[in-house]
Amino acid sequence: MKFGIGQTVKRLEDQNLLTGKGAFTDDQMPGEGRAVAFLRAPFAHAIITHLDISAARAADGVVLAASQADMDADNVGEINCNFYPENRDGSQVPRTTKPPMARSKVRHAGDLVAMVVAETRQQAMDALDLIEVDYDPLDAVTDVYDAMRPEAPQLHDEYVNNIVFDWEAGDINNARAKLDAALSEGATLVEIDVINSRVMPNAMETRPVVAMPSEEIGGLRVWLPSQGPVGLAGQIATALGYEDEQLQVLTGDVGGGFGYKIFLHPEQLCIAWAAKVTQSLVRWQQDRSDAFLSDLHGRDNRSVARAAVDDRGRVLALDVRVHANMGSWLSNFSCYIPTLSACRTLTGPYDIQDVGMQVLGIVTNTPAVDAFRGAGRPEANYLLERLMDHIAAELALDRVAVRNENLIKAEQIPYAMVEGGVVDSGDMPGLLADAMEKADWQGFEARRRAARAKGKYRGIGLAMYLEQCGGGGGAGVDIEFEADGTAVIYAAQQDNGQAHRTTLTQIFSHQLGYDVEKIKIVQGNSLRTPSGTTGGARMSAVLGSTLSQAADLIAEKAMPLAAEQLEVAPSDIQFADGLFSAAGTNRSIEIEELVGLLARDTPAEHPLNQKHLYTTKGASYPYGCHIVEIEVDMATLKPQILDYTVVDDIGNVINPMTFAGQIHGGIAQGVGQALYEHVAFDPDGQLLAGSLMDYTLPRADHLPSFSISTRSTVCQNNVLGVKGVGEAGAIGAPPAVISALCDALGVVHIDMPATLQKIWETMKPKKEAI
Amino acid sequence: MAQLSIIVNGQRHVNEIADNILLVDYIRETLALTGTHIGCDTSQCGACVVHVNGISVKSCTMLAAQADGAEVTTIEGISDGENLHPMQEAFHEQHGLQCGFCTPGMVMSAIELVEKNKDLSEQDIREGLEGNICRCTGYHNIVKAVQTAASKMQR
Numbered sequence: 001m002k003f004g005i006g007q008t009v010k011r012l013e014d015q016n017l018l019t020g021k022g023a024f025t026d027d028q029m030p031g032e033g034r035a036v037a038f039l040r041a042p043f044a045h046a047i048i049t050h051l052d053i054s055a056a057r058a059a060d061g062v063v064l065a066a067s068q069a070d071m072d073a074d075n076v077g078e079i080n081c082n083f084y085p086e087n088r089d090g091s092q093v094p095r096t097t098k099p100p101m102a103r104s105k106v107r108h109a110g111d112l113v114a115m116v117v118a119e120t121r122q123q124a125m126d127a128l129d130l131i132e133v134d135y136d137p138l139d140a141v142t143d144v145y146d147a148m149r150p151e152a153p154q155l156h157d158e159y160v161n162n163i164v165f166d167w168e169a170g171d172i173n174n175a176r177a178k179l180d181a182a183l184s185e186g187a188t189l190v191e192i193d194v195i196n197s198r199v200m201p202n203a204m205e206t207r208p209v210v211a212m213p214s215e216e217i218g219g220l221r222v223w224l225p226s227q228g229p230v231g232l233a234g235q236i237a238t239a240l241g242y243e244d245e246q247l248q249v250l251t252g253d254v255g256g257g258f259g260y261k262i263f264l265h266p267e268q269l270c271i272a273w274a275a276k277v278t279q280s281l282v283r284w285q286q287d288r289s290d291a292f293l294s295d296l297h298g299r300d301n302r303s304v305a306r307a308a309v310d311d312r313g314r315v316l317a318l319d320v321r322v323h324a325n326m327g328s329w330l331s332n333f334s335c336y337i338p339t340l341s342a343c344r345t346l347t348g349p350y351d352i353q354d355v356g357m358q359v360l361g362i363v364t365n366t367p368a369v370d371a372f373r374g375a376g377r378p379e380a381n382y383l384l385e386r387l388m389d390h391i392a393a394e395l396a397l398d399r400v401a402v403r404n405e406n407l408i409k410a411e412q413i414p415y416a417m418v419e420g421g422v423v424d425s426g427d428m429p430g431l432l433a434d435a436m437e438k439a440d441w442q443g444f445e446a447r448r449r450a451a452r453a454k455g456k457y458r459g460i461g462l463a464m465y466l467e468q469c470g471g472g473g474g475a476g477v478d479i480e481f482e483a484d485g486t487a488v489i490y491a492a493q494q495d496n497g498q499a500h501r502t503t504l505t506q507i508f509s510h511q512l513g514y515d516v517e518k519i520k521i522v523q524g525n526s527l528r529t530p531s532g533t534t535g536g537a538r539m540s541a542v543l544g545s546t547l548s549q550a551a552d553l554i555a556e557k558a559m560p561l562a563a564e565q566l567e568v569a570p571s572d573i574q575f576a577d578g579l580f581s582a583a584g585t586n587r588s589i590e591i592e593e594l595v596g597l598l599a600r601d602t603p604a605e606h607p608l609n610q611k612h613l614y615t616t617k618g619a620s621y622p623y624g625c626h627i628v629e630i631e632v633d634m635a636t637l638k639p640q641i642l643d644y645t646v647v648d649d650i651g652n653v654i655n656p657m658t659f660a661g662q663i664h665g666g667i668a669q670g671v672g673q674a675l676y677e678h679v680a681f682d683p684d685g686q687l688l689a690g691s692l693m694d695y696t697l698p699r700a701d702h703l704p705s706f707s708i709s710t711r712s713t714v715c716q717n718n719v720l721g722v723k724g725v726g727e728a729g730a731i732g733a734p735p736a737v738i739s740a741l742c743d744a745l746g747v748v749h750i751d752m753p754a755t756l757q758k759i760w761e762t763m764k765p766k767k768e769a770i
Numbered sequence: 771m772a773q774l775s776i777i778v779n780g781q782r783h784v785n786e787i788a789d790n791i792l793l794v795d796y797i798r799e800t801l802a803l804t805g806t807h808i809g810c811d812t813s814q815c816g817a818c819v820v821h822v823n824g825i826s827v828k829s830c831t832m833l834a835a836q837a838d839g840a841e842v843t844t845i846e847g848i849s850d851g852e853n854l855h856p857m858q859e860a861f862h863e864q865h866g867l868q869c870g871f872c873t874p875g876m877v878m879s880a881i882e883l884v885e886k887n888k889d890l891s892e893q894d895i896r897e898g899l900e901g902n903i904c905r906c907t908g909y910h911n912i913v914k915a916v917q918t919a920a921s922k923m924q925r
Contacts, residue, residue, distance in 0.1 A: 010862060017870025020805015020845035024871065031799030122790075204809045204817060204871040204905050253805070255871025255906050288810035435848040497869030497906045585821035657865045661911060666866060668908030692903070700909040702894040730906075 001507040001516045003576065005720070010518075011303055011502045015494070016253075018226065023252035024284055025223045033210065033281030034063060036271050037124035038341045039114040040293060041106035043137045044365035044685025045153055048104055050134035051112050059130055060350055061123035063278050066270075067114045068101035076100065076273055077239030079264050081330035085339045086183070088358070093165045094158035096366075098329040100266040100273075107155050107328035108365050109686055110293025112266055117274050124360075134717060140365040140685030144302050144323040149650065155328060155363045160728040164326055164361035165335060165661075169343035170419045172319065179317035179354070182308035187316055190391050191306045196734075197752040198300035198325065198378045198679040199672070201372055202697055203496075206286035207295065209268055211275035217527070220248025222272050226524070227262040228494045228533030233526035235264045235332075236272050247272075251524035257496035258669070259371035259499035260296040262533045263332040267294065289691040295744020296644040297679060298372020300325035301338060305387050313391050313402035317354040320346065320383065324361050327368035327551030334370045335617040346419045348384045349428045349466040349623050350406040353418050365685040370391045371535060373669055373730040377467050385463040385735030386749065393748045395498050399663035399739070400436065403464055404429055414716075421468055423621045425713040426649050434711050435625035436509030439645035447629070456631040458642075459744025463626050463735035470541030470719070470724040471619030476530030477547050481606040483599035485592035488520045489689045492532035493543050495523060498726060499658045506654055507544050507720070511551035513578025515592050535726030539621050542653055545719035550612035557608055562594055618717035626667070628737035632744045637759045639675060639741060644706045646732065651723035659725050660708045665704060667731020672698045673730075674737035678753045774835035778803070779847025787834050793827075794818045795845060796834035805845040805874045809903070816902030819875035820844045828875075828881040828901070844913040848881065857915070858882050858921040860883030868906035876902045878914060884920045892917070 003009050056065040078097035087093060095716050114131050118124035139153040147162040155162055170563055183189055189334055202223075210223040219242045229249035237247035254261065262478045275282045275747055286294075306319045324338035338359050346357050384518065388406070392399040392500035408415045410427040410486040417423065436442070451458030478490040491504055501521045509516050523529050532543070563570040572583045581588035589597075598607055631641040646663060654657050676696035680688040689695035696702075714721035734752060741754055750762050774787045778801060785800060797803050797820065807828060809817035818829045821843040848855040857877050860866065867873040876899065881900040884890065890898070895916045896909065904912060 011865065011867075013870065014862040014867060017867055017873055018845075018854065018877065019849055019862055020803065022805065022870050022872055024804075024807070026808070027804035029826065030802055030804050031795075202905055204806070204815060204869065204903065206809070253871075254869060255809075256869045258905075285808065288812065289814070307854060400866075499868070588874055609793075661865050661868060661907060664908035664910045665906045666908075668903070691812045692810045693812045696904065697814075697903050700899040700913065701893075703896075705910050705913065706908065766800075 002513055003506040003516050005506055005510040005654050007448055007655065009502055009506055010653055012501050012505060013499055013501050024205055024255055025037050025210060025225050025252065025592045028210045028223045032333065033212065033283045034117050034119055034278065035121035035124045036274060036282050037113055037116050037121070037128050038267065039128045039131050040744070041109060041111040041113050042100065043106060043135050043673060044140035045138040046111040046135035047138065048102060048106065048107050048113065048133060049136050050132065050266045051113070052104055055130035056116055056127040059123070060128040061119035061669050062116055062127045064274055065114065065127060065194065068099050068103045071100060071273060075241065076269065079266065082332050083336040084655065085165050085335055087166050089275045096156055096158055096330060098266065108367050109184040110367060112270065113256065115274065117278055121466045124574020126453055131261050132280050142364050142681040142685050144325050144362045144364065147362050150482065159363055162363045162672040164363055165332065167339050167359045168355040168356060169346060170359055173318050175354050175356030176734040179306060179308045179319050182316040185260050187308040187310055188395060189306065190387065190394050191304065192387055192390050193304045194386050194749065195751040196299050196301040196303065196382055197374060197673060198697060199259045199298045199677050200292055200679055201260045201295055201298055203256030203258060203261065206288060206291045208601040209271040209284070210283045211272050212281040213275060213279050214248065215244050217248055220272055220275055221248045221250065222251045223447040224268060224495055226251045227257045227496060227535060229524055229526040229529065230531035231533055232264055232268065235415065236269060239269050239274055240273055245527065247527040251494055254494060254496040257534065259375060259535060260494065261299060262535055263370050265294065265296065271749070273769065283685060287683065291384040292687055292690045292695070293367060297329050297367050298369065298453060299325065299379060299664055299673065302370050303386060305383050307387055309391050309395065311395065312405050313395055313397045314405045315338040315350065315352050315766060318352050322357065324359060325366065325369060326361050326363050327366045328363060329368045334368060337371055337376040338379065342380045343419050344379045344421055345380045345466055346476050348381050349408055349464045350384065351408045351412060352406065354510055355418055366383045366681060371693040373666065374727040375536065377727065378731040378734065380644040381465045381731050382735045385739065389739050389742065390748060399462065401612050403432065406505040407432065421606040421619055424618065424716040426463065426621065427713065428623060431649055431711045432625050435627055435645060437625035438647060438707065438709065439643065444656055451631055455634045457634060457744040459740045460744050461628050461736050461739025461741065463732050463739060464623065464730065465732040466623040466730060467731055468535065468619045468621055469537040469727065471616050472542060473613055473615030475532040475538065475543035475546050476611065476613045477550050478530055479550060479563055479610045481595045481599060481608050483596055484517045485596045486520055487514060488522060489547065490522045490529045491543060492530040493523065493534040493539055496534060498539060498662065502658065503540060503544060503654050506546055507547050507651065508551055512547050512555060512591055518592055537726040539726065540720060540722040541718045541724050542616060544722065545616065546612055546656065548719050549614050554608050554610050558591065558594060561598060561607060562589055565589055565594060567599060616718040620651060620715045620723040622648065622650045622723035622725065624728060624732060626732035628740040630740040630744050632759065637756060637763060641704050643670065646706065646708045647711045648710050650710060650725050650728065651712055652721040653710065653712070654722065662725045663708050663729040664706055665725060666734045668698050668703055671703060671737055672732045674734045674752050675754050680753055717729045774838050775835055776837055777841045777844060777901040789835060791834045792830055792917050793832045793837050794829035798827060801905045803846050804843045807871055807874060809871065814903065815872065816875040816879060817872050819902065821882065826879050841857060845877060852859045855881070857919040860915040860919035860922070864911045864915040864918055866907065873903060876904060880916045880919065884916065885925050888924065890920055
């Protein structure tokens, strides 16, 4: 059987997952080994004045009880932030690292204080109760504006007023000067200050870890869910003093990632260290409520945009100031997200040339923040889209007209964005018009009236989005051929549900006409699979293109070898659809058969084996339009999304079915952020929604069915012409939902998450006025 | 300790078990049937749904000892040899799963929903699956899968 690119191929992953044969981390040697339990700080900000773990150490079944002092005594390394921007004034950002457990000060509720390893989970949990800790609580701060005040509690000595960095993109002085000039010439100032709310990633599989010593590699073998095992393995090896080849991270099936499973979490270091110290198999099953306290969260920006706008709604100059909540410590990639990741779509699909962006990274007494589906780009797009709606409201213009006024026109493409990057392909106004027609925008007022008659406020909203992704390289493949004709493809990155196996099989089969049954995709072994992580919607554009090119190289190498087998001149060989044939003869050989013959002739190293790395010519720029219709019950104020239309330009599509699935899932997460998911902290920094009992993860009845279509132009910057689809839905959804909700309620703005309480508070003054 | 006699996927098991072991842990750790998953600690997510005497149950909310004498079916027990259950088949056909972690529970809940209700509307399905959370699919294709399976199962 052969698959092609562009076909709706049913997933190869499904059989195992549907029959209970998935191999998730906690499915490894189920129940075997010793259990790890953690003691977490009950305060968001406190000095540990006394810590005594001796009673826990002596408890039944306990083999290890430890605090940071024990890890320090063993010289265990800390978690590093791997990217720091430079401050606007040219100064270097002070570096800080995160010890796996708190040394003397806890900085968020849930910070690790101690750990226990015992023969059973029950014994480990019981022993936690025997640990004596005294805390001297300090005031806590969770909001970025509050944290910047001079009188605010200070988290780190290195970060005065809790400001980690003060960075800029574009030319902010120019943008501000142009803005002032435009205003003095009569332009209108439109200013917004909006919250991009924090979200909990909440992959359905939490972050279990299983670790054990391995004589074979002279170190440790660690199973954990990841988005690519190599980077984590390197970090753990370095921290524990192993060489890279002594520390193997294995990732099987992963129950969702969305960003945070790329990065090193404190527990992973603690558990690997525990396996090393106890020289035994240890395991940790992370509880969901533990995940709320300790997983890397996403988003959490508060942003001000000031735009000078002409009377047609065109943005003449734009000045953006972002306040990014970093949480209490700096995770691996945390500083990159609000800066270099976000600024790449600072102007989104719009033609705005005088623009600057200042980003302040601010620490607070909250769990650390890092990449979550879109990672900076949803935040930037949300700010722009809210700005467009505000411009329309302020100048009494149509929301669509304001967007059309500002969109990059088809004839402007390739379009160089002032903050860097060139949009290589697309037709944004054409796509917007198409989306409006598909959503029957013109017919909406009749639906609004009909809804009103049955006691509902109905609203329609839209959002354009543009993402920059799919650029760069670093996603290798290593292809080995076996005697039975099997092609084993060791691939970078890691499937978390996106169907890497199906997609890569499709690409390889398409390119070489290779039998699908004889293609084996291997990911998730740090000692074998190439480095690189899943993230930034780069799988098809970078890894897929890499594989496609590698397949071409294999075909090229195979031509003379096939000629030899067929006893003709290499120039007489033709290759099509998996078949090498000799021109003018009836002689031919299938590629799988050739692979088998060559394996017999050269058993040491198959001549067609191919390692490959590929770097794209540039990034890809998926963009699109989301149109949402929502109804709000006049009596209960409960919102319900009724219609959801998306048109995307995502370049070539490898598999229409999995493409749509990615958009569906992204929308669900965007709707969750917009309406339901509320990471709320009380003034003491306690997480108020700390479990799935009180954090509303969207359920089936929160969402409608979606209408998804494409209006694609081919990406010019990678071999496959694809643009990337993993993040797009989550970028477009939040501003579209908020636009629709505001339209329904007749208000200009409501911050995310627009929970029932917030809708009620928004509507209360209006009702009282009536 | 308690004596447990239970039939799981048609096979009888007799075990000496701790009084406080949850059914889900018994299924996963004692029987090594790891298709049944644990996704939360508050009985919200539904990843652990199994059938106990034909009723879908969150196996994290039940002690193993309470299932003494019961007939339990897990995701491993619904296919007929090589042939997938119509619900499994429909999830495959309609792309009703991505990471697959919620899938076993989702499938088990959906089977009971379809077996006990005729002429399910889209809204009925969405409400019927309210106890199962999926973070990947946005439910669109799960609903389609249940509709597809319903038409086959109720034929």
